[in-house]
Amino acid sequence: QKEVEQNSGPLSVPEGAIASLNCTYSDRVSQSFFWYRQYSGKSPELIMSIYSNGDKEDGRFTAQLNKASQYVSLLIRDSQPSDSATYLCAVNNNQGGKLIFGQGTELSVKP
Amino acid sequence: EPEVTQTPSHQVTQMGQEVILRCVPISNHLYFYWYRQILGQKVEFLVSFYNNEISEKSEIFDDQFSVERPDGSNFTLKIRSTKLEDSAMYFCASRADRDHYGYTFGSGTRLTVV
Numbered sequence: 001q002k003e004v005e006q007n008s009g010p011l012s013v014p015e016g017a018i019a020s021l022n023c024t025y026s027d028r029v030s031q032s033f034f035w036y037r038q039y040s041g042k043s044p045e046l047i048m049s050i051y052s053n054g055d056k057e058d059g060r061f062t063a064q065l066n067k068a069s070q071y072v073s074l075l076i077r078d079s080q081p082s083d084s085a086t087y088l089c090a091v092n093n094n095q096g097g098k099l100i101f102g103q104g105t106e107l108s109v110k111p
Numbered sequence: 112e113p114e115v116t117q118t119p120s121h122q123v124t125q126m127g128q129e130v131i132l133r134c135v136p137i138s139n140h141l142y143f144y145w146y147r148q149i150l151g152q153k154v155e156f157l158v159s160f161y162n163n164e165i166s167e168k169s170e171i172f173d174d175q176f177s178v179e180r181p182d183g184s185n186f187t188l189k190i191r192s193t194k195l196e197d198s199a200m201y202f203c204a205s206r207a208d209r210d211h212y213g214y215t216f217g218s219g220t221r222l223t224v225v
């Protein structure tokens with residue numbers, strides 16, 4: 001069974017701190033990796049994609065991929081209360097584009 | 112910014128009834144998907160659709176489910192005979208081409224089967 005695993009949290013950080021979210025995946029042929037943000041009762045919103053090993057930065061967000069360790073992470077710098085949401089890790093391993101989602105990590109940023 | 116539009120936002124139906132969930136993907140997108148999320152659980156893949164046919168489906172997508180793109184703009188999910196366990200948020204998603212796997216999700220339809 002191809003799985004994507006995340007700590008469900010909640011992860012609580014103070015405003016202005018760095019939030020670190022982690023994800024592991026089991027299928028070594030996985031090709032594309034995504035972080036989605038989901039507010040309660042809303043749909044997932046794509047915030048980062050990463051396809052090759054290393055870091056990718058976009059504003060306050062940095063995604064890190066280590067294919068050898070089958071590990072993806074998301075760092076959120078200068079966390080804001082509006083960042084409080086559930087963060088979903090998703091993995092694609094075929095041309096058809098099907099995404100396999102993790103359970104999500106609930107992040108709470110305290111003012 | 113282009114959006115994927117889903118209607119209705121909330122549907123309540125009696126067990127055994129047929130429901131059709133509707134989606135209008137972004138106009139230049141070529142790949143279409145349905146996912147569902149039971150309350151408190153993971154987002155789960157149901158089906159992918161490309162070039163007017165199903166390209167992949169999950170174990171959840173059994174004979175009770177079907178998809179259709181009847182007119183080049185709408186993309187529908189039909190559940191023939193709903194069960195209580197079909198209660199979930201259903202998300203439609205689309206993407207532009209083979210090289211961009213980041214989806215745009217619609218706002219979802221909350222289906223409640225009573």
